[in-house]
Every structure is written in structure tokens, then in C-alpha cells.
Amino acid sequence: MTYEFGPRNNISKPVLNIPGHVTSNHSFCTFRPISPEEVLEEKAILESLAWPRYPSLQPNYSLINTKNPACGSFTILPRRGGGKWHIGDQLEVMIQIHDYLCRPKKYGGDVLLARLHTPALEAGVAGHVVDHLNGSYSAVFTLLWEGRAEVQVTLVHSSEAVEVLRRLTVKQPDRVNFESLFRSGSKTESTTCNVCLRPSRTPLCNFTDVRTGEPWFCHKPKNLGCESRIDHSKGEYTQNLRLDEEKLFVSDVNMKVHIHSSGPSDVNVTVNIKDEPNSTLSSVRWTPSGFYYRGAWRSLSGTAVRDFSPEQMTQCLKGKQVHLYGDSTIRQWFEYLLEVLPNVNKFDLHTQDQTGPFMALDQTNNIVVTFHCHAPPIRFGRSMTSEVRYIANELDGFSGGRDTVIVVGIWAHFSTFPMEVYIRRVMSIRGAVVRLLARAPETLVVIRTANVKALWLYETLTNSDWYSMQRDKALRAVFRGVDVRLVDAWEMTVAHHLPHNIHPEPPIIKNMINVLLSYTCPEQGS
Template identity: 90%
Template sequence: MEVRPRPNLGAFSLPKYVQVFLLLTVCVVIFMVFCTDVMANKSKPVLKIPDDVTGQRSFCTFRQISPEEALEEKAILESIAWPKSPSLPPYYSLKITSHPACSSFTILPRRGGGKWHIGDQLEVMIQIHDYLCRPKKYGGDVLLARLHTPALEAGVAGHVVDHLNGSYSAVFTLLWEGRAEVQVTLVHSSEAVKVLRRLTVQQPDRINFKSVFRSGSKTESTTCNVCLRPSRTPLCNFTDVRTGEPWFCRKPQNLGCESRIDHSKGEFTQNLRLHEERLFVSDVNMKVPILTSGPSDVFVTSNTRDEPNSMLSSVRWTPSGFYYRGAWRSLSGTAVQDFSPEQMTRCLKGKQVHLYGDSTIRQWFEYLNDTLPDIRKFDLHTKKQTGPFMALDHTNNIMVTFRCHGPPIRFGSFMASELRYIANELEGLAGGRDTVIVIGIWSHFSTFPMEVYIRRVMSIRGAVVRLLARAPETLVVIRTANVKALSLYETLTNSDWYSMQRDKALRAVFRGVDVRLVDAWEMTVAHHLPHNLHPEPPIIKNMINVLLSYTCPGQGS
């Protein structure tokens, strides 16, 4: 073994005064770096959000956001935090859970007495009971309420207030004359909500995604997600460079990440605990009407000058609109016109309409393509479910396009090269007075922590703000979430409760931005047709009438 002698360091020692000077210099530098770091941290607050608010888990990756956006996100999460209810024991009895057959609602008398008038606020008190018909002592149930008159095809959504003690109020604004009937529906018990919350916290990857990697004759398929559990398998990082939206796939064993060719929905893992499935039974304790303990209707007359409207002291509710004679009437300041196919063409003449989002926005493309008399779908050789699509009316210079949003998206297989983020698409538009943008994104984010959705919408908002800065006359319309029919699978992946939370977050993110809203939530709650993820044609027609009324005020009939 070779042995090398140690060098004689003493031969190279510095004078003592030089050593002292160097030591003082190093101390000053360290002190200055420390002070700079402290000052920097003062302007960037560290936010600690409780796990029970966020549902965040370490194996989910979130888009990086600014300190200002983090504060906004925290405020949104706190504003939509659901009321807490007692924990379910491992072997709980269904008897202690909410039961619509034992629950009831009561119409409260008009404040001040007398007849009900248009403009009055009608209040309904709801009391939830368990299977033993005992009143519950805590809140957290999911309820929907509407007031309707079938003979007039009239309906309006109510506003539900949770009093956190097993009782709730539903408040309605009376908007038409005649007899109006109250309908209250238990969507989910508070116990069911606890299960849905737990699934999002513990199993945000219960729906996974797949990508095929191919090079020559070699083909491999791997799992992809924004929530991938720790593994020794290396990852392919497909995070979008421009938006920072994260997306990962497990790396194939024998192929490179660059060989990815497609994206598709993978498997759904249902992992409920013992007896939890019994909390989600249609016509028993999920989406079931609650009966009244007395009259279920009121008779409304026109208002008179000498009798003021009845006002509730606790809450004043103004819906975004209501149906009358089957037509949606807005209360938000824009008069909704009814557009015939010919009037639709005149409205959209010379315009580009770009639709971005999920299948509920694809419905709008299909409606416009089927209804505009002279428009023809241009064959882009894409799949019916995924698109992208384009339709052209050469005579009237109308173009309508649809493109689905980027992952997560639960569609069938389509090319990875067609995965586009809405924010990036908006950055590529010139905009202007003849450009209409419609955005609808919510359904495919239900299984993920709220941060994933909020940050995606924030990213889109940033692109919208920049678009409006360079082209202020561009019309941007946001379509909200809507209620739907619920099976067990739909509930665990896309429950109305999940949609309700994202709907609230969507409105909060775009509050104060110069965009228009199509309130699909209230338009589906208020309508007499059954709830459906893809609303029925009469509802879609009303939504398109709202869109065109924003585009061409006063041009319909």
C-alpha cells in the first residue's frame, strides 16, 4: 500500500493580524446574509393551513403560486369549509344518520302577516332527523331547495342556511304570481359527506390515468396522475413549462419519457369501509325529497304600494335568475332574449366563438353546430368525445371551436400532443370585439384536493386578465358547475357536494374580473327536468340564450 507523507502546513501559515482580519470579514458577511434572509421572509409570509381545511397530502403535487395567491387560496378554502360533524365510529349504525323520510320542512308565516307578494322573501325551516326519527343535533347535510309552479314552467333556486344544530333555513324570493310549491331535497347526509371528505384526503388517486409509450415495435403503458404515491419507479415529469401545471407518469422500464403518445382515463378504485356504501342509496338517503309537515305551497299576488315587502332580518337572498314560461329570466342586470336560429346567425355574424373545458362545454358546441342554419363542422379527424372541433359558416364568417382542458381529464384515449391547457390557449388569442371566449372547467377535478382546482382556475384567470388587458372588448363567459343524477360511482367521483365546493371556488377566483357568468348551478336546480351531468336540451337552449344575450344585447326576441 502506498503511503504519502502529510504536507508541512506550518510553512504556509499567515501572520496573526491577517488571520484576525479574515475572521472578522467572514463574520460580517454571515451577519449580512442572515439579515437579508430575515427581511426577505418578512415580505413572504409562511402560510400554515390546517389539513382538515385543505385535505392536502404529500403525494399530490401542486402548482407553485405567489404569496398573494397563497393568501387568496387560504381565504377561499376557509370560506367554503364544510361544517364539522361527529366522527363515525368503525362500526356505526345507519340509525344515527340523516333520514329524509323522518325529516320535514315547514313554511314560516309571512313576516308582518298578510298575503304573500312578489318580491317577498319566503323562509322555510327544515329539521333533519335520523332513522329513529330523533332530531339531529349537528349540521353538515347537503340540501337543495327550489320553488316552482309546474303549470307556468316557473322555478327558482333557494338559498340554504345551515344552523349547525340539525335545522336549516331555505330562503326564496317570490318572483311570479299564483300558487308556488316548495321542494326540498336531501342530497347527502352529513355522515356521507364525511366519507366523501375522507376519500379526497386519503384517496385522491382513486381515479388514475394511463399513457402509452411507443418506440418502434416496443410499447409500454404506465400510470399517470398529479397524485402519485411514492415508489422506487422513476417518474416522467410532464409539468407544463408555461403554466407550471404538474403532471407525472411512471417511467416505462425500457422506453424514454419522450416516447409518450397518448393519454386516457385509467381505473377507478372503490375502497369504502364496512357499511359506508349504505350511505349512498338512491331513493333512500341520497337525492331524496323531504316532505312537509304542513302546506307545501303559498299563493303569491302582485305587490301593492300600501303594503311593503316582507323582509327577513337574518338573510336576504337574490337568485341570479328564474324560469317563467320555460324561459330563463336573469336578475343580474342583463335581459335574456330568446334567439331563433336566424337571430343566432345575425348575432354571431363575423365572430369567433372559442369554447374551452369539459364535456358540458362540448354540449354547447354540439348545440351551436346543430342549430345554426349554415354552419358546417370541419372534419379535423378527431374523436367525438375529445375533439378538438371546429365549425364554420363561410357565408356569415362565423367560426366556432371547442378544445378540452388539459389533465386531469377523464376522457378516452387521445393523442398526448392534443393535451392543451386553457391558459396557454388564451395566451395565443388576439381577442377583440368579435371574439367570444367560453370557459367551463370543474367536473374532472372532483376527486382531487381543492388546491389542484383553485390553482388551475387561478392560472386561467391570469391568462384572462392578460387577454382583457390587450383586447378589452373581448367577451369572456364562465360557465359554472351544475347538479347531476347520482349513482354510487357518480357520487364517489363527481358528487354534487364536490361540484358545489368547486362552484363556490370558481366564483370566488373570478370575482372582480370583467367576465360574464352563466349560472348553470341555479339553472339546473330551478328547472323541472331531472338532474343530469349533461343538462337536457331545453336547459342548454336557455344557457345559449344567456350567452347570446351577453354577445348581442337586445337582438333576440
Template identity: 90%
Template sequence: MENISKPVLNIPGHVTSNPSFCTFRPISPEEALEEKAILESLAWPRYPSLQPHYSLINTKNPACGSFTILPRRGGGKWHIGDQLEVMIQIHDYLCRPKKYGGDVLLARLHTPALEAGVAGHVVDHLNGSYSAVFTLLWEGRAEVQVTLVHSSEAVEVLRRLTVKQPYRINFKSLFRSGSKTESTICNVCLRPSRTPLCNFTDVRTGEPWFCHKPKNLGCESRIDHSRGGYTQNLRLDEKKLFVRCVFSFSDVNMKVHIRSSGPSDVFVTSNIKDEPMSTLSSVRWTPSGFYYRGAWRSLSGTAVRDFSPEQMTQCLKGKQVHLYGDSTIRQWFEYLLEVLPNIRKFDLHTKKQAGPFMALDYTNNIMVTFRCHAPPIRFGSFKTSEVRYIANELDGLAGGRDTVIVFGIWSHFSTFPMEVYIRRVMSIRGAVVRLLARAPETLVVIRTANVKALSLYETLTNSDWYSMQRDKALRAVFRGVDVRLVDAWEMTVAHHLPHNIHPERPILKNMINVILSYTCP
């Protein structure tokens, strides 16, 4: 990562000089080694061209690309439990096979009539060809779907923007003293300037945050946080790398299906004892779960039940449910508020986007709360007194068998260097470990990232590629910790509904069923 400054002294409100681009939370030597290993595991194939600008001719043409289902090893019928492998070949706009990898692909196996679907595992062979591996999990006809999210050339643009312009989304704070007010730009990554900064680094977590100092007011007069502006600095013709909806299929190169060169489906039967299961790929892929008859079935050890509103109430009776994160977590609060029969929102007179919120069911002694995570967060204005870091909130909880903690933090970190995200998640992990040490019966559930619809703005600020990388980092940081996952990534890839940063209600219901199944197994 280029132009990254060293950590600064943790003196909130202190006026300091402007760092060069980004400031990171200090970490221990052990965490530094872990961070290095995670960053290496996230390494993405680099675009091989040495030219400063990309030719559209060299980018991917989904109209020419194709996938082929490989035959079952040893022949015979496909059975439940077999591994199905698909070979994918990507072509350029002249329909020539590509010679390098780095494209972002999603794969799904589905049967619309059964409302069944499962995500596949994509392997990049670094030569323009890819494999998608699926586990066959239900009987009947199942169809393969391969989606090109981004070309490798588009990924290179996204990578460059993060390195060169990590401040391209900025934030604002209002400062007030009496009748005097000033608004200034804030960020963890700021463009170098001679303007002094107010240092709002969090005392307990060490998470850095800075605002340009107002000309006529002190740093202590800061009263709110809000989203600011966005700068789009694309080079000549780079917008053509992010085309979603046009008249010609050959012009679309973002979130578009790859065609099949032959049959796109297989027929699956129940396993026959005398015929062994087929394993074509060297990668044995086991998904976290799959949909069948519209219901999510987990393969990770906890059976997922379908809860009625009354059963939800019985499950949560006597419990506190604390939700922390972004709008995809707030969506869960809103769902529970709508579905639980006796719960009512307590009016805290807070902003609709940021909260915090509280809902109570007095009869059944249920409390559900939501609080958004601390900056960077692109919500509308909310008071700085409500800026809370998840790690600090967890350190303030007693925990116990009647406490359910759920958090999701990913979307608002997309434009920043991976170190900013990894260190924030490490900080939360530390608080989770401390919580589980003093109250081991506490249930902690983590919501992963999910795929979404992509416009040009969404791509440059919140692309699926950014989300994919952060999803992998999140899982790596919490590997080995006694937490549960709601695999929103696979649950949105596998479902037939359109991709949406806020998944639609059928997916939402299944996600809540997963949480409740962890709570009341």
C-alpha cells in the same frame, strides 16, 4: 390536507422521484393568501362523532325529516318581491331530531303549470335544522321542494376519500418507440412507490403532471393520454350512506325529497304599494335568475332574449367563438352545430370525445371551436400533442370585439384536493386578465358547475357536494374580473327536468340564450 408534497422543479420530461400523493402548481405569496381565504370560506361542518365507523342509525331519515313554511311577517298575503323562509328539521333513522349540521340540501320554489322555478338559498344552523330562503318572483301558487342530497355522514366519507385517496381515479399514457410500446399510470396525485417518474409539468403554466416511467422506453416517447382505472375503498356499511333507489322510502338517503309538515305552497300576488315587502330572514337572497314560461329570466342585469336559429346567426355573424372545457362545454358546441342553419363541422379527424373540433359558416363568417381542458380529464385516448392548457390557449389569442371565449372546468377535478382546482382556475384567471388587458372588448363567459343524477360511482367521483365546493371556489377566484357567468348551478336546480350532468335540451337552449344575450345585448 395530509401528505401533500412541495412543488417540484418545472422540467418537462425530466425523470424524478415519486412525490408523496399530490404536487401543486407553485403560486405567489398573494395567491397563497387568497387560496387560504377561499379554503376557509369552503369549510364544511365536521361530523362530530369520534368513532371510526358511522352507525346507519345516526344518519338522516328523509321519511322523518320535514320542512315548514314560516308565516309572512306582519301577516297578510304574499307578494312578488317578498322573501319566503322555510325551516327544515332533519331526523335520524330512529326519527329523533339531529343535533348537528353538515347535510347537503337543495331547495327549489316552482309552479309546474307556469313552467316557473327558482333556486333557494340554504343556511345550516349547525344543530340539525336549516333554513331555505326564496325570493318570490311570479304571481300564483308556488310550491316548495327540499331535496336531501347527502347526509353529513356521507359528506365525511367523501371528505376522507379526497384526503386519503386523491389518486383513486388514475390515468394512463402510452409510450411508443418503433415497435415497442408500454403503458403506465399517470396523475397529479400518485401513490408513493420506488418507480421513477416522468415529469410532464407544463412549461408555461407550471401545472404538474406525472407518469410512471416505462421500464424500457424514455419519457420523450409518450404519445397519448387516456382515463385509467378507479378504486372504490369504502369501509364496512359505508355504501348504505349512498342509497338512491330502493323499495322503502325510509331507506333512501341520497337525492330524496323532504316532506312538508304542513302546506307546501303559498299563493303570491302582485305587490300592493301600501303594504311593505316581507323580509323574514337575516339573509337577503337574490338569485341569479328564474324560469318563467320555460324561459330563463336573468336578475343580474342582462336581459335574456330568446334567439331563433336565424337570430343566432345574425348575432354571431363575423365572430369567432372559442369553447374550452369538459363534455358540458362540448355539449354547447354540438348544440350550435345542430341549430345554426349554415354551419358545418370541419373534419379534423379527431376523437369524438376530446376533439378538438371546428365548425364554420363561410357565408356569415362564423367560426366555432371546441378544445377540451388539459389533464386531469377522464376522456378516452387522445394524442399528447392535443393536450393544451386553457391558460396557454388564451395567451395565444388576439381577442377583440369579434371574439367570444367560453370555458367551463369543474367536473374532472372532483376527486382531487381543492388546491389542485383553485390553482388551475387561478392560472386561467391570469390568462383572462392578460387577454382583457390587450383586448378589452373580448367577451369572456364562464360556465359554472351543475347538479347531476347520482349513482354510487358518480357520487364517489363526482358528487354534487364536490361540484358545489368547486362552484364556490370558481366564483371566488373570478370575483371582480370582467367576465360573465352562465349560472348552470341555479339553472339546473331551478328547472323541473331531472338532474343530469349534461342538462337536457330545454335547459341547454336557455344557457345558449344567456351566452347570446351577452354577445348581442
């Protein structure tokens, strides 16, 4: 992850209320049962996600108390010992946030993104942000290419805005609801469904999955039985903000806005030809998962990433089955492969455009590519209940083997729910992955992380980058130590020059597929 809390470099730490447990309203949310070991693991993950708490906003609060990016600034710290910057050095930037009266803030909790980039080289890398909990932050970068590199710091949310987002999840985890249609003959009824259903006198239909234990409920129709449920769809969204809180979420004003430099915003990086020791200015040795150079993603995680032509893609996937599971950001991968692979054709399964499932075939080269969306909560249009299946159950049905590639990407549709809902879903998938790898160790399992996106009010309250950041960190924690490969969509979207988008632009998708295929067909010795 790209965030750390706590004092460094002798910066004093103020006393703040940092909760040890990030939770939600348990009174009307139901969670999948987990083992005692998983309970301890979940607690540790929740504690790792604890975010500095801004004092609760009062109904008559003023924007004077919130962040002013125009007054905030960042400063590039000089190289320790002086001299030129070299490839491999650690560059550190100090950031100071101010309020709307341009006074330095005295508490942390803001959401910042940082990247280093060189437009002429199509080069970019994400930075590691450290919150000193007193209004100041550090961004640490590893210098990875030669030439002039520019620092960019973006304020995603103020700490006050984060407090609103946190409160919404605590108090209104059901602010996005879902519907199901029940049908018997000519009779139809629709009712509200959710994993968080507020108490009412209406009886409930319990659709908890028998095998995984994942809970799901619908209000029972008045005149039909629970067994007559035929579909699932997104319902209504309820926005319940307090007075003036919308002012905390204004794009290019106090949300997704760049912070200016108080001096030079770039450095000149050279090759270390004098065999000088690399600078270690920062006490945090930050190694990103990769970086862009000339538009291509270069991994620093051990597997060399190659640029695959359509013909090379076909050769790599010859005789293989690629099964993609998740949300629309995984569906993008299916669509990309369908478009680029020269001999692959979509097999018409007569399913819904958003939810699938989909299948594509290259009969000549014996290639199969499928996509399945994950089970509720999924904020898609209408899908038949028979076609919406839990990923863990699907994985348990695979024999696996060296010709099987499994990709999982699940995060965006869980943003409005308690973290426990997401963590336990991912734990369930992990259990199925572990079982699959136990019976077929040569199976390749790839996990796609969350990514940053464009934000406006609705998107923020349902899919904020802060929500995604938290789930991204939880996803990595759950799969730590499991023999899976990672496509770091977070860093790949932060580091790229293209605008943030929940559905990354084609050049980013191309690089993600190159990573996937490099895992599938690694170079000898990599």
C-alpha cells in the same frame, strides 16, 4: 352560492369542529407554484369552503346515526305582519332533519337543495340554504311570479355521507388514475399517470407544463424514454369504502330524496297592488341570479336574456369567433350550436369524438366555433398529447377583440383531487384572462359554473354534488372582480323541473345558449 353556515333568528350555535382549512394528503400530490398573494387568496377560499365536521365514523357505525328523510320535515314560516304574499317578498322555510329513529339531529353538515316552482307556469327558482349547525336549516326564496308556488327541499347527502366523501379526498386523491401510452417504433408500453402519485421505486417522467407550471407525472416505462409518450386516457377507479358505508349513498333513500312538508307546501303569490311594504322576514336578503318563467330563463343580474331563433343566432354571431374550452358540459354547447345554427358545418379535423378539438364553420356569415377540452386531469377516452392543451396557454395565443367570444367551463374532472389542484388551475386561467382583457378589453369572456347531476354510487364518489358545490364556490371566488360574464349553470339546473343530469337536458342548454348570446349581443340599454 346557495349555502351559508351559522346561527340566525336566535337559534343557538353548538360547538362543532369546523376546520379552517380544507386540504388533502400533500405527501404524494404536487401543486402548481403560486405567488405569495395567491397563497393568501387560496387560504381564504379554502377557509370559506370549510364544512361542518361530523365525528369520524366508526367501523361498526349504524344507520341509526344517519339521516331519515321520511322523518324530517319542512315548514313554511308565516309572512311577517301577516297578510298575503306578494311578488318581491322573501319566503323562509324551516327544515328539521331527523335520524332513523326519528329523533331530531343535533348537528349540521347535510347537503340540501331547495327550489320554489309552479309546474303549470314552467316557473322555478333556486333557494338559499342556511345551516344552523344544530340539525335545523332555513331555505330562503325570493318570490318572483304570481300564482301558487310550491316549495321543494331535497336531501342530497347526510353529514355522515359528506364525511366519507371528505375522507376519500384526503386519503385517496388518486382513486381515479390515468394512463399514457409510450411508443417508439414497434415497442409500446402503458404506465400510470397522475398529479397525485404515491411513492414507489419506479422513476417518474415529469410532464409539468413549462409555461403554466401545472404538474403532471407518469411512471417511466421500463424500456422507453419519457419523450415517447403519445396519448392520455382515463385509467382505473379504485373504490375503498369501509364497512357498510355504501348504505350512506342509496338513491331515493338517503341520497337525492325529497323531504316532506309538515303542513302546506305552497303559497299563493299576488301582485302588491296596495303599495304595501315587501316582507323582509329573513335576515338574509336572497337575490338569485335568475329564474324560469314559462320555460325561459330570466336573469336578475342586469343583462336581459332574449330567446334567439336560429336566424337570430346567426345574425348575432355573424363575423364572430366562439372558442369553447372545458369538459363535456362545454362540448354540449358546441354540439348544440352545430345542430341549431342553420349554415354551420363541422370541419373534420380527424380527432377523437370526446376530446376533439372540433371546429365548425359558417363561411357565408364568417362564423367560427371551436371546442377544446382542458388538459389533465381529464377523464375522457384516448386523446393525443399534442391535442390536449392547457387553457391558459391557449388564451395567451389569442389577439382577442370585439368579435372574439371565449367560454370556459372546468369543474367536473377535478372532483377527486385536493381543492388546491382546482383552485390553482382556475387561478392560472384567470391570469390568462386578465392578460387577454388587458390587450383586448372588448373580448367577451364567459364562465360556465358547475351543475347538479343524477347520483349513484360511482358517480357520487367521483362527481358528487357536494364536490361540485365546493368547486363552484371556488370558481366564483377566483373570478370575482374580473370582467367576465357568468352562466349560472348551478341555479339553472337546480331551478328547472327536468331531472338532474351531469349533461343537462336540451331545454336547459337552449337557455344557457340564450344567456351566452344575450351577453354577445345585448339589447340596447341592457
